[in-house]
Amino acid sequence: MSGATLSNRKPETGAFYQRDLDWHPPAYTPQYKTSVLRSPQKALLSLDNTLSEITGPVFGHNILGELDNDLIHNFAKAGESAIGPRIIVHGHVLDERGRGVDGVLLEFWQANAGGRYRHRKEGYMAPLDPNFGGCGRTITDENGYYCLRTIQPGPYPWPNRANDWRPAHIHFSAFGHGFAQRLITQMYFEGDPLIWKCPIVDTIPDREAIEGLTAVLDMEATIPMDARAYKFDIVLRGRRSTLFENRREGN
Amino acid sequence: MAQSLNRLKESASQTAGPYVHIGCTPNFAEITGVYSEDLGASMVNDKTKGERITISGHVIDGADTPLKDALVEIWQADASGLYNSPAEMRGSADPNFTGWGRCPTDMTTGEFRFETIKPGRVPFKDGRLMAPHITFWIVARGINLGLSTRMYFEDEEAANAEDPVLARIEHRVRVPTLLAKKDGNGYTFDIHLQGEKETVFFDI
Ligand SMILES: [Fe+2]
Numbered sequence: 007m008s009g010a011t012l013s014n015r016k017p018e019t020g021a022f023y024q025r026d027l028d029w030h031p032p033a034y035t036p037q038y039k040t041s042v043l044r045s046p047q048k049a050l051l052s053l054d055n056t057l058s059e060i061t062g063p064v065f066g067h068n069i070l071g072e073l074d075n076d077l078i079h080n081f082a083k084a085g086e087s088a089i090g091p092r093i094i095v096h097g098h099v100l101d102e103r104g105r106g107v108d109g110v111l112l113e114f115w116q117a118n119a120g121g122r123y124r125h126r127k128e129g130y131m132a133p134l135d136p137n138f139g140g141c142g143r144t145i146t147d148e149n150g151y152y153c154l155r156t157i158q159p160g161p162y163p164w165p166n167r168a169n170d171w172r173p174a175h176i177h178f179s180a181f182g183h184g185f186a187q188r189l190i191t192q193m194y195f196e197g198d199p200l201i202w203k204c205p206i207v208d209t210i211p212d213r214e215a216i217e218g219l220t221a222v223l224d225m226e227a228t229i230p231m232d233a234r235a236y237k238f239d240i241v242l243r244g245r246r247s248t249l250f251e252n253r254r255e256g257n
Numbered sequence: 258m259a260q261s262l263n264r265l266k267e268s269a270s271q272t273a274g275p276y277v278h279i280g281c282t283p284n285f286a287e288i289t290g291v292y293s294e295d296l297g298a299s300m301v302n303d304k305t306k307g308e309r310i311t312i313s314g315h316v317i318d319g320a321d322t323p324l325k326d327a328l329v330e331i332w333q334a335d336a337s338g339l340y341n342s343p344a345e346m347r348g349s350a351d352p353n354f355t356g357w358g359r360c361p362t363d364m365t366t367g368e369f370r371f372e373t374i375k376p377g378r379v380p381f382k383d384g385r386l387m388a389p390h391i392t393f394w395i396v397a398r399g400i401n402l403g404l405s406t407r408m409y410f411e412d413e414e415a416a417n418a419e420d421p422v423l424a425r426i427e428h429r430v431r432v433p434t435l436l437a438k439k440d441g442n443g444y445t446f447d448i449h450l451q452g453e454k455e456t457v458f459f460d461i
Contacts, residue, residue, distance in 0.1 A: 017342075019344045019346060025460065026266065029266055029267070030267075030269055031271070032401065038399070038401070041272075042399075044398075045319075045400075045401075045450065046455055046456075047455065048455050051426060051457055053460070053461050054382070055461060056422070057334075058379060058390065059461045060344050061332075061342035062342055062344070063332070063355060064342070064343060069296070071292065071293075073291075080291050081288065100265060102264050103264065103265075115276060115280030115281075125275075125278070126286070126287065126364070127326070139291050140280075141283045141288055142280075143292075177277070177280055179277075184344065189403070190277070191269065191270055206271065215266065219268060219271070241265045241268045243267050244264065244265075
């Protein structure tokens with residue numbers, strides 16, 4: 007992390023637009039059983055942002071290693087690579103005003119091609135791939151673009167109802183310019199029939215919001231004889247301009 | 258028809274799931290050799306100004322059980338009340354303090370722990386000073402949208418009494434859910450997701 011700004015743009019200091027809590031999943035979603043005991047039941051305290059929410063750390067491109075956004079190779083032995091359908095995921099991180107957001111730290115994690123995570127608490131019978139760790143990260147460029155290379159993860163069963171399966175997905179964590187812009191979400195793949203059967207996807211009330219998490223096959227960006235490409239854009243909260251925001255006299 | 262605002266909708270949140278550590282703290286998850294260290298693991302160095310404190314606690318569910326798969330992030334001002342952020346316009350924060358920490362809850366005990374410094378006071382929008390506080394963000398399996406809250410210090414009675422955010426809490430019996438308890442050189446701060454002791458969470 008460094009204190010330097012990443013671009014010549016003047017830092018923005020406006021409050022973030024209020025979150026549309028009817029668009030995001032509610033906390034209590036009994037079809038996703040774990041949410042039942044982990045959901046706050048009392049009303050949230052709504053606040054217009056103060057400095058504590060508007061500000062946030064900066065992640066410099068210098069923290070990144072060369073293979074950080076290449077999950078095919080970042081855990082593999084020299085000369086080897088992860089098993090599975092090779093894909094590129096690329097996209098634009100925008101805010102609600104449609105502006106590209108530079109310097110966003112994106113961290114991603116996923117199961118291997120068989121649907122198995124490399125984690126001590128993972129119990130699925132599909133085998134580990136010795137050349138696949140399952141984590142990666144990148145930082146958006148000055149216009150808000152990013153890309154990564156990986157293998158397409160497999161769907162997997164999980165203990166919820168007796169026969170629940172997650173659609174193939176990649177988890178994304180996005181760290182924008184302010185701490186209140188923090189977001190974790192998941193990317194799904196166009197055409198996967200499991201999307202519409204998944205209780206976790208189903209926590210999202212709006213079909214359009216689910217489609218907004220579904221990456222689209224991008225044949226133009228596909229590298230012939232090598233890797234298919236999927237485009238996945240991410241939208242972070244927009245923020246107000248501070249031009250006409252007055253402070254009390256004397257402050 | 259009027260013009261359109263042409264706004265996009267924020268990407269919908271999804272739970273961080275049980276394996277958030279793979280992506281955010283891979284070394285903790287025993288995936289080594291990819292990143293040299295986990296981001297947010299250390300907030301201070303030898304030169305950081307301010308009073309050193311440890312903050313530890315648990316994230317506790319509605320059956321009084323600590324979460325062993327949560328991830329907690331904190332964000333705070335430096336000892337003089339400045340944020341180490343490009344959006345900080347009042348001056349330059351201590352370059353030896355990041356202000357941001359990330360800690361997974363222990364897989365056996367559920368405890369999180371941050372080595373940090375006590376933050377200074379930061380002004381509210383109208384210029385009044387807020388009491389020293391630390392912003393928390395909690396994600397885990399079963400949490401569909403990351404939870405935001407603030408930690409204040411129980412031994413800052415005077416500052417807490419004039420804090421404009423704490424003043425917004427209608428049910429005064431709930432204010433103590435945001436107060437960390439002094440405990441030797443450190444503070445303990447338990448976060449209750451629901452029930453009688455439910456922490457005040459913020460929509461910020
Ligand atoms: Fe997953």
